[in-house]
Amino acid sequence: MDRSTPASRGAVVDAACQLFADRGYHGTSMKDIAEALGVRAPSLYNHVASKQEILFAIMDKAMERALAALEEALAGVEDVSEQLRRATESLVLDFLRFPAEVTVCNTEVRSLEAANRLAIVAKRDHYAARVRQIIEQGCRSGRFSTRTPQIAAFAVLEMGNSAKSWFRPSGRYPDTYVASEYGEFALRVVG
Amino acid sequence: MDRSTPASRGAVVDAACQLFADRGYHGTSMKDIAEALGVRAPSLYNHVASKQEILFAIMDKAMERALAALEEALAGVEDVSEQLRRATESLVLDFLRFPAEVTVCNTEVRSLEAANRLAIVAKRDHYAARVRQIIEQGCRSGRFSTRTPQIAAFAVLEMGNSAKSWFRPSGRYPDTYVASEYGEFALRVVG
DNA sequence: ACGGTACTAATGAACGTTCATTAGTGCTCC
DNA sequence: GGAGCACTAATGAACGTTCATTAGTACCGT
Numbered sequence A, B: 001m002d003r004s005t006p007a008s009r010g011a012v013v014d015a016a017c018q019l020f021a022d023r024g025y026h027g028t029s030m031k032d033i034a035e036a037l038g039v040r041a042p043s044l045y046n047h048v049a050s051k052q053e054i055l056f057a058i059m060d061k062a063m064e065r066a067l068a069a070l071e072e073a074l075a076g077v078e079d080v081s082e083q084l085r086r087a088t089e090s091l092v093l094d095f096l097r098f099p100a101e102v103t104v105c106n107t108e109v110r111s112l113e114a115a116n117r118l119a120i121v122a123k124r125d126h127y128a129a130r131v132r133q134i135i136e137q138g139c140r141s142g143r144f145s146t147r148t149p150q151i152a153a154f155a156v157l158e159m160g161n162s163a164k165s166w167f168r169p170s171g172r173y174p175d176t177y178v179a180s181e182y183g184e185f186a187l188r189v190v191g
Numbered sequence C: 001a002c003g004g005t006a007c008t009a010a011t012g013a014a015c016g017t018t019c020a021t022t023a024g025t026g027c028t029c030c
Numbered sequence D: 001g002g003a004g005c006a007c008t009a010a011t012g013a014a015c016g017t018t019c020a021t022t023a024g025t026a027c028c029g030t
Helices: A009-023 A030-036 A041-046 A051-074 A080-097 A099-107 A114-140 A149-159 A161-166 A175-189 B009-023 B030-036 B041-046 B051-074 B080-097 B099-107 B114-140 B149-159 B161-166 B175-189
Strands: none
Touching (some): A009 A051, A009 A099, A030 A041, A051 A080, A051 A099, A080 A099, A080 A114, A080 A175, A099 A161, A114 A149, A149 A161, A149 A175, A149 B149, A149 B161, A149 B175, B009 B030, B051 B080, B051 B114, B080 B099, B080 B114, B080 B161, B080 B175, B099 B161, B114 B149, B149 B161, B149 B175, B161 B175
């Protein structure tokens, strides 16, 4: 990291995010984060109050962004099939564009202190509930055919995770193409 | 843990597995593992050489079991649709029956030392390749219809992960029922 | 039946290292 | 001259691990 400009809170959070994604929260030290910024560990405390605060900031920002993207993707869409397609595409696009943030959200909930965990889990559950509602509504109206809408919802949500494990921005498919593929998969899962 | 019987290597590995799944490798201390067994930390070294060795033992055992289950599930099955269904069911059943082991395999590859990581990743890749081959063969023979067999393979493999995040043995569906649902999902994904 | 021996498994103490964090100090730019 | 930001130095706590030692148990030849 460039040392010509002073480190900012945002730079600390971003550097930490990449490291937490690669090595985990407990596998990353404040010294590691500082080194990524070309600075000594105690200097980080000029920008953040604690290591735990960094973790919470990463996850809260990521959840807010994902929720906003979902709402935007669904705005004004009436057809339930189109809703599921767009929700899935929004989800996968978020995974592909912010893989580090998403990885941290997926793996470090357990490293949050109790109060922070409650806040993040609530947002995550809200996201999952939104997708489940779509599938349940589709089942009620007969557009979808699944014996187990809840299980299908979990499957669709999880499916997208696979994308970020192999996707490379320089690869053969653009992110929007990959997202549309997963949108198709989601519609197939619900029949 | 019962202190009437002495701790064995297997007991150490099992206790560590649960803790690693809950708190992560770096989030679990040797003292934590020892306490779960009703013993002091140094006593663990009568049974294992190092903390890292415990992690490797957990993951290697889990991978071997999963690979064996896959081979058994596919033995003698010719039809490619039936192959995919059985592979998925085998995968999901493994997830549901050994959630802690699977969680460790999914999240702690990064905590393995280089040599150990190579060994585990090779087995994981072998598993994934087996499933991908089935889907690719199905596409070639026209039984499946997917533009992107590789992506579909990743989606199917990942999908199963969701099962263990909500499944409870005491819940309303038996594990075999859940597994068969995911088998159905997999077939739908490939068309 | 008995003493000797080897083995297993546990212990407290201590090792050196790393951890997150605090205190205090100085430079630099407005 | 004051705010912002980095520094060095130092803190207590926790980490994985090693060590010498002890208690209990099982097998052995006699």
